[in-house]
Amino acid sequence: MTARQLLRTARRNSELTAGGALILAWVAVALLAPVIAPHDPASTSFAALQAPGSSHLFGTDRLGHDVFSRVLYAPRADLYLAVSGVLLALLVGVLIAVPVGFTRRWWGDVVMRFFDGFQAFPVLIMALALVQALGQGSGTIIAALAILNVPLFVRVVRGQVLSLRERRFVEAAVAAGNPTRRILFRHILPNTTFPILAQATISIAYAIIIVAALSFLSVGIKPPTAEWGQMISDGYQNLTTGQWWIAIFPGLAVVTVVLGFHLVGDGLQRTFAIQRRH
Amino acid sequence: MTLLEVKGLRVEFSGREEPVRAVNGVDLEIERGEIVGLVGESGSGKTVTSLSILGLIRQPGRITAGSILLDGTDLRTLGPEQLRAIRGARVSYVPQSPRGALNPLLRIGKQMENILVSHGEGGRQATAELRRRTVEMIEAVGISDPQRALRAYPHELSGGMAQRAVIANAMILRPDLVIADEPTTGLDVTVQAQILDLFSERVREQGAGALLVTHDLGIVANYCTRIAVMYAGRIVETGPARAVFQRPRHPYTVGLLRSVPVLGQPLFSMPGQAPDLRALPSGCAFAARCANVLPECAAVPPPWREVAREAHRFLCHLEDGAPL
Amino acid sequence: MSVLLEVAGLTKRFPVRGGAVHAVSDVSFTIEEGESLGLVGESGSGKTTTGRCILRLVEPTAGTVRFRGRDITALGRRDLRAARADMQVVFQEPYESLNPRMTVHQIVEEHLLLHRPELSKADRAAQVAELLDKVSLRSEHGRRRPHELSGGQQQRVGIARAIATDPAFLVLDEPTSSLDVSVRAQILELLLGLQRDLGLSYLFISHDLSTIQYSCTRVAVMYLGRIVEVGPTREVFEEPRHPYTRALLSALLRPDVDQSVSRIQLEGEIPSAITLPPGCAFASRCPVAIGACVEAVPELRRVAGDAQRAACLRAEEIPALMATPGPG
Numbered sequence: 001m002t003a004r005q006l007l008r009t010a011r012r013n014s015e016l017t018a019g020g021a022l023i024l025a026w027v028a029v030a031l032l033a034p035v036i037a038p039h040d041p042a043s044t045s046f047a048a049l050q051a052p053g054s055s056h057l058f059g060t061d062r063l064g065h066d067v068f069s070r071v072l073y074a075p076r077a078d079l080y081l082a083v084s085g086v087l088l089a090l091l092v093g094v095l096i097a098v099p100v101g102f103t104r105r106w107w108g109d110v111v112m113r114f115f116d117g118f119q120a121f122p123v124l125i126m127a128l129a130l131v132q133a134l135g136q137g138s139g140t141i142i143a144a145l146a147i148l149n150v151p152l153f154v155r156v157v158r159g160q161v162l163s164l165r166e167r168r169f170v171e172a173a174v175a176a177g178n179p180t181r182r183i184l185f186r187h188i189l190p191n192t193t194f195p196i197l198a199q200a201t202i203s204i205a206y207a208i209i210i211v212a213a214l215s216f217l218s219v220g221i222k223p224p225t226a227e228w229g230q231m232i233s234d235g236y237q238n239l240t241t242g243q244w245w246i247a248i249f250p251g252l253a254v255v256t257v258v259l260g261f262h263l264v265g266d267g268l269q270r271t272f273a274i275q276r277r278h
Numbered sequence: 279m280t281l282l283e284v285k286g287l288r289v290e291f292s293g294r295e296e297p298v299r300a301v302n303g304v305d306l307e308i309e310r311g312e313i314v315g316l317v318g319e320s321g322s323g324k325t326v327t328s329l330s331i332l333g334l335i336r337q338p339g340r341i342t343a344g345s346i347l348l349d350g351t352d353l354r355t356l357g358p359e360q361l362r363a364i365r366g367a368r369v370s371y372v373p374q375s376p377r378g379a380l381n382p383l384l385r386i387g388k389q390m391e392n393i394l395v396s397h398g399e400g401g402r403q404a405t406a407e408l409r410r411r412t413v414e415m416i417e418a419v420g421i422s423d424p425q426r427a428l429r430a431y432p433h434e435l436s437g438g439m440a441q442r443a444v445i446a447n448a449m450i451l452r453p454d455l456v457i458a459d460e461p462t463t464g465l466d467v468t469v470q471a472q473i474l475d476l477f478s479e480r481v482r483e484q485g486a487g488a489l490l491v492t493h494d495l496g497i498v499a500n501y502c503t504r505i506a507v508m509y510a511g512r513i514v515e516t517g518p519a520r521a522v523f524q525r526p527r528h529p530y531t532v533g534l535l536r537s538v539p540v541l542g543q544p545l546f547s548m549p550g551q552a553p554d555l556r557a558l559p560s561g562c563a564f565a566a567r568c569a570n571v572l573p574e575c576a577a578v579p580p581p582w583r584e585v586a587r588e589a590h591r592f593l594c595h596l597e598d599g600a601p602l
Numbered sequence: 603m604s605v606l607l608e609v610a611g612l613t614k615r616f617p618v619r620g621g622a623v624h625a626v627s628d629v630s631f632t633i634e635e636g637e638s639l640g641l642v643g644e645s646g647s648g649k650t651t652t653g654r655c656i657l658r659l660v661e662p663t664a665g666t667v668r669f670r671g672r673d674i675t676a677l678g679r680r681d682l683r684a685a686r687a688d689m690q691v692v693f694q695e696p697y698e699s700l701n702p703r704m705t706v707h708q709i710v711e712e713h714l715l716l717h718r719p720e721l722s723k724a725d726r727a728a729q730v731a732e733l734l735d736k737v738s739l740r741s742e743h744g745r746r747r748p749h750e751l752s753g754g755q756q757q758r759v760g761i762a763r764a765i766a767t768d769p770a771f772l773v774l775d776e777p778t779s780s781l782d783v784s785v786r787a788q789i790l791e792l793l794l795g796l797q798r799d800l801g802l803s804y805l806f807i808s809h810d811l812s813t814i815q816y817s818c819t820r821v822a823v824m825y826l827g828r829i830v831e832v833g834p835t836r837e838v839f840e841e842p843r844h845p846y847t848r849a850l851l852s853a854l855l856r857p858d859v860d861q862s863v864s865r866i867q868l869e870g871e872i873p874s875a876i877t878l879p880p881g882c883a884f885a886s887r888c889p890v891a892i893g894a895c896v897e898a899v900p901e902l903r904r905v906a907g908d909a910q911r912a913a914c915l916r917a918e919e920i921p922a923l924m925a926t927p928g929p930g
Binding site: 176 | 693698700710716760
């Protein structure tokens with residue numbers, strides 16, 4: 001679908017509008033962090049454990065970081081990792097799923113059973129194992145997110161392809177004399193964008209949580225890079241001693257951005273369902 | 279008293295832009311014992327008209343004007359509970375797709391009993407009585423092995439059998455008025471004729487009136503006593519089927535009849551397409567496609583004209599209608 | 603005139619649990635240059651599968667399809683794709699058959715892109731404009747997407763793309779059935795006009811006898827996967843020799859209040875296409891069946907004139923046995 005169609009749908013769908021606004025806001029924050037953040041996020045030159053106030057809007061943490069600046073810088077890591085991992089999964093998933101969905105031969109089923117087995121593992125355990133195997137680092141996190149998400153994209157895209165290949169316009173493309181590759185990528189794939197987009201946004205929401213969770217478990221992004229999960233992990237022990245701001249502000253940040261992606265995902269699914277009924 | 283009298287019916291569907299004026303002042307009468315064919319193409323308003331009579335216009339649709347009198351009672355003044363009591367019992371509906379009209383999870387017999395029970399019949403006395411009436415009805419729609427059909431689930435029946443079951447459902451409460459919307463679309467020609475034979479026989483036998491909504495002029499010519507032709511939300515010609523088929527007057531009716539291929543006659547290909555219901559012209563909606571258009575047609579609303587002694591009327595500026 | 607298409611022994615069985623659906627059984631016919639053959643039958647008669655097998659949109663189980671002498675069923679993938687330039691199809695549901703994500707221009711252009719790679723972009727654009735004009739669409743329609751067009755316009759796009767590569771033969775699969783009555787006539791006239799101007803041959807598949815009668819010189823009637831009667835349209839419609847053709851014609855409702863045809867009532871249900879009876883498939887519903895009918899499948903044989911053939915043991919007696927159907 002075209003950008004104009006997307007805009008028109010967004011105007012009619014409040015979930016899409018609200019979610020899109022949340023995501024855009026966080027993307028803007030990530031891009032403009034150096035401009036709007038009052039302090040260097042890595043600087044530890046402030047008095048530790050100051051409560052939120054006029055000099056430090058969200059207070060400071062145990063090491064003397066400015067929490068506000070770190071919350072603003074964190075999406076540069078969190079969004080970047082989550083979006084890259086999911087986009088990689090999308091690309092690989094589509095390349096696998098389109099031929100697997102289109103073929104009527106035995107190997108299509110074999111590939112699907114493989115991914116079914118893959119999906120049986122608990123996500124976080126799998127992520128931990130992958131990080132252990134590949135070594136810590138942002139490349140590893142992206143790879144782990146991609147591996148976790150490929151089966152989801154394969155499933156969604158294959159489902160679409162299975163129904164699209166029975167459609168009359170695909171038969172018309174065969175009758176026209178199109179080679180199979182062109183049928184797959186010119187006629188079938190463009191008609192799967194809606195469900196793929198919906199899956200991607202939901203996957204990104206989960207990926208953000210996984211990135212944060214890995215950091216929380218100290219196998220994700222290494223300090224001093226600002227990252228929400230890391231910050232929550234640092235601050236949660238202080239919750240009991242009264243310094244709530246260290247963990248709560250990054251926590252709220254995660255909630256809003258995840259909510260944004262979920263809203264967009266639901267909104268897309270709803271519009272797709274309506275569109276399909278016509 | 280006239281069984282059904284629709285007067286000045288208007289229905290609009292509001293959207294984000296201009297409302298779609300689906301029905302623009304329809305007058306329609308149906309007497310007991312007659313089958314009126316409501317003919318039109320897609321977007322002509324024939325289905326919306328029939329749904330209005332059944333009280334089934336839903337948001338964003340709205341009846342904006344007119345009255346729908348069933349034996350003198352205006353259905354538009356009734357509450358939802360009163361309407362529900364009338365639907366099925368006094369006015370019943372045979373929809374286009376029998377598959378959609380039958381509950382896939384219930385046996386045919388059970389569905390028929392449910393209709394009886396939900397309209398307060400049967401009560402405590404009479405499982406046996408209910409059973410007897412369903413068997414009687416299913417036989418009346420020409421199903422030769424009624425016991426088997428009543429025990430069947432809808433998917434176990436062929437398309438023709440399923441449509442017979444739908445007709446049985448529609449007739450079991452002996453309604454005064456039956457509305458059938460394209461009841462044979464999707465059925466094979468040999469089955470179509472059987473279903474329509476049966477439908478008209480049932481309607482006549484029970485002394486009901488019927489509205490048969492269709493795009494098929496062949497069906498109207500063979501099964502209807504009267505015809506009403508709709509175009510862009512208005513009836514443009516109505517009269518006894520015999521009179522209208524022998525000498526159609528409205529240029530649209532003439533064009534429609536000549537659009538059906540008949541060997542040895544040149545096929546008439548009506549130019550253009552139906553107008554946008556959001557921006558209807560002030561005059562005749564058919565003017566842009568009309569072969570006999572006059573200067574005043576586009577701007578001045580056409581008057582009703584009567585064909586002497588025939589109860590045959592048409593909506594046109596041409597005094598005698600289109601030349602043949 | 604010379605033979606363009608020769609179908610011989612065409613058979614298609616779809617495997618299902620515990621057997622196979624006999625969709626098409628031993629169908630043979632020819633179509634000459636510039637001729638249209640009507641293929642009529644009810645749902646499940648196999649007429650649509652026959653059309654698809656000829657184009658190899660469905661792989662036939664047995665039989666040959668010779669197009670200008672060359673056996674289409676024996677072509678490899680690459681040759682088959684190239685051969686599609688000469689044999690095209692127009693589908694029943696115009697909207698369903700157009701890719702919703704492509705513009706009208708792209709849809710029509712694709713056929714040129716595939717089969718005339720030597721054309722420049724500008725040449726293709728000029729040809730697309732010419733094609734749209736041939737089907738009475740304006741050039742600005744080229745920028746639209748299928749959902750922005752009316753049903754009739756969508757079918758014009760389907761036709762424009764089918765004739766883009768100058769094919770000799772089109773399968774028309776119920777091309778007017780899903781359209782409004784007044785639009786049907788427009789599309790039918792367009793198809794007949796194109797046939798005259800371009801010398802096309804049609805296999806015109808339809809359940810609507812009036813449409814076939816109006817547009818085809820010859821007609822074949824199918825019942826449960828087999829051709830039961832074939833011949834010049836006029837002869838078949840005036841004096842059908844197969845009881846099923848007669849029943850079909852008598853069920854035709856003409857827009858004529860004086861139509862007085864005693865309808866032939868067919869009793870019973872159509873047999874299952876999985877377990878076909880050993881004899882004539884129509885025998886179970888036939889009002890004039892005799893004992894011999896259920897023993898062997900009657901062969902399609904010449905019964906009247908030069909060209910009218912019917913698969914009925916009693917074909918010669920049929921006019922006397924059954925009421926005359928309505929005037930042709």
